[in-house]
Amino acid sequence: MILTRIPRPLIAALVISCAPVVAQAEIKTAIFAGGCFWCMEKDFEHVNGVLKVVSGYAGGTTENPTYKNYEKGGHIEVVEITYDDIDVTYPQLLHTFWRSVNPIDAGGQFCDRGYGYTTAIYALNDMQKEHAEASKAAIDASNILPEKIVTPIHDTVTFYPAEDYHQDYYKKSKYRYGYYRKACCRDATIRKLWGDEALSGIVY
Numbered sequence: 743m744i745l746t747r748i749p750r751p752l753i754a755a756l757v758i759s760c761a762p763v764v765a766q767a768e769i770k771t772a773i774f775a776g777g778c779f780w781c782m783e784k785d786f787e788h789v790n791g792v793l794k795v796v797s798g799y800a801g802g803t804t805e806n807p808t809y810k811n812y813e814k815g816g817h818i819e820v821v822e823i824t825y826d827d828i829d830v831t832y833p834q835l836l837h838t839f840w841r842s843v844n845p846i847d848a849g850g851q852f853c854d855r856g857y858g859y860t861t862a863i864y865a866l867n868d869m870q871k872e873h874a875e876a877s878k879a880a881i882d883a884s885n886i887l888p889e890k891i892v893t894p895i896h897d898t899v900t901f902y903p904a905e906d907y908h909q910d911y912y913k914k915s916k917y918r919y920g921y922y923r924k925a926c927c928r929d930a931t932i933r934k935l936w937g938d939e940a941l942s943g944i945v946y
Contacts (some may be wrong), residue, residue: 743752753942761804766828767829769827773865774823774861776839776861777860779798780797780922781798781923783821783912784946785941788801789825791828791830794826795822798819798901798903799817799819801899805902809905809908817902820862835843835871836863836877837877841940843893846891846935848892861893863893863896864899867898875895878891880924
């Protein structure tokens with residue numbers, strides 16, 4: 743038998759080529775409006791794969807809106823979600839978004855009334871827009887809700903972070919936030935509307 747010595751560089755190359763391919767995470771962003779941004783921030787900070795959630799304003803015409811004037815400038819309360827798309831995909835975030843709001847209410851959300859508290863999806867690229875429109879159409883076609891969804895799907899938008907005292911409000915003012923959320927009947931309304939699918943994807 744003739745033994746042929748394989749050069750070490752070739753052995754190393756063969757080992758590398760046989761190694762399993764590890765998917766590389768890509769950090770992405772989503773922007774949703776679902777009424778009170780304190781509540782949206784808490785919910786999405788408890789979704790696997792979400793890295794960061796920032797409360798803010800979007801959709802209006804004025805620059806650098808504040809809590810005192812954002813509605814006058816045509817903005818609404820939103821959250822900017824930074825996520826790892828290996829652990830959670832945009833369609834999965836959409837699934838959770840729909841089931842954590844009342845998308846058939848055009849006048850606000852729960853006890854918070856007015857345009858500033860309405861729902862919306864801001865698609866940051868064509869892929870997000872296609873997924874958002876498809877998910878909305880699928881829910882309407884399923885007739886799981888008593889009425890058609892009124893949540894608009896907008897194109898990319900400028901996001902303005904809210905003031906520091908709004909960020910992680912549910913942690914900073916735990917008892918006040920808890921009282922507000924319960925008194926506003928947010929969770930009770932969502933569960934009545936969505937049944938077993940309510941708050942899907944949110945793990946407390």
